Every structure is written in structure tokens, then in C-alpha cells.
Amino acid sequence: MEADGSQATSGSPGEAQHDPGKMFIGGLSWQTSPDSLRDYFSKFGEIRECMVMRDPTTKRSRGFGFVTFADPASVDKVLAQPHHELDSKTIDPKVAFPRRAQPKVSRRIDNRILGTQRVIVARQFGFQPGNWQ
Known part of the structure; x- marks a missing residue:
């Protein structure tokens, strides 16, 4: 099963359920x-679902995917092996x-840091505030 990067959720909106048999697989070849x-x-156990995430526009692999095992103990078997x-x-x-369980980075903080960096760089090159373009 291939995925285009969009997600279908079950349950109530905004509430993602944790599946203990699901693994994120990063660093995939294109x-x-x-x-x-x-x-x-x-080889680690029975697989219920397997997907490689793809860009919805280009259909090219995004370099990661997901594997869901029928038995959560299979996840431990995968993690016990140091090299894949x-x-x-x-x-x-x-x-x-x-995704909801991941800590969310505030965009406001990121923009303040980025804005400060812009001011510092602009001053180094002699630009005046308001003359950014």
C-alpha cells in the first residue's frame, strides 16, 4: 500500500490513537x-500494514514510511537489532x-528568532530597517 502523505484518522477529530505495533522507518532509499x-x-513478525510516504504532487518517495505489526512484540525485535x-x-x-503526541514548536517563537537574525544580518550589511527588499 502506497501513501501520498495524507492521513486518514479514525476516532474523534484531533485525537490520534497510539498503535504500539506501528513503527516509523526513516532514511529510506528513493x-x-x-x-x-x-x-x-x-522477518520480525506478521505485518498488518506497510507504506512508503510519497509527495502528493511529484509521487516521489519522501524517504520515510511506516510499518504496522500485528503483534507489538515485533517492534522490540526490530529495536533489538542495532543495524538495519x-x-x-x-x-x-x-x-x-x-502526531498530536509530539511537542509542538511555537511558530511565534520561531518567527521572533528569525526576525532577530534578519535584523542582525541586515545591520552587518548596512541595510536600514524598513528597507528589507
Whole structure:
């Protein structure tokens, strides 16, 4: 099963459920297909779902995917192995957490930092405030 980067959620809106058998697989080769991902991880246990995330516009792989095992104990088997290589590339499997569970970075703070950096750079090159373009 291939994915285009969009997500379907079940349950109430804004509430992502944690699946203990789901893993995030980072560092995938651009050539990795859902079938090759499934073939590699099936040695750790039965796979319920497997996807390589793709850009919705270009359909090119985004370099990561997800594998969901039927038995959460399979996740421990994957994590017990220190090195994973698929399609001649070292991959980085991790336990997947719902997006809502990730700490959210405030955009306001990021913009303040970026704004401060702009002012510093502008002063170094002799630009006056208000003359940014």
C-alpha cells in the first residue's frame, strides 16, 4: 500500500490513537517500494500494514514510511537489532507516536528568532530597517 502523505484518522477529530505495533522507518532509499519494505520487516513478525510516504504532487518517495505489526512484540525485535540496511542504505526504524503526541514548536517563537537574525544580518550589511527588499 502506497501513501501520498495524507492521513486518514479514525476516532474523534484531533485525537490520534497510539498503535504500539506501528513503527516509523526513516532514511529510506528513493527506490524503496512498499513491497521491499514489507519483505525486509516480515522477518520480525506478521505485518498488518506497510507504506512508503510519497509527495502528493511529484509521487516521489519522501524517504520515510511506516510499518504496522500485528503483534507489538515485533517492534522490540526490530529495536533489538542495532543495524538495519535496505536497498543499500542504512535505515532508522523507531516507535511511531501520533502526531498530536509530539511537542509542538511555537511558530511565534520561531518567527521572533528569525526576525532577530534578519535584523542582525541586515545591520552587518548596512541595510536600514524598513528597507528589507
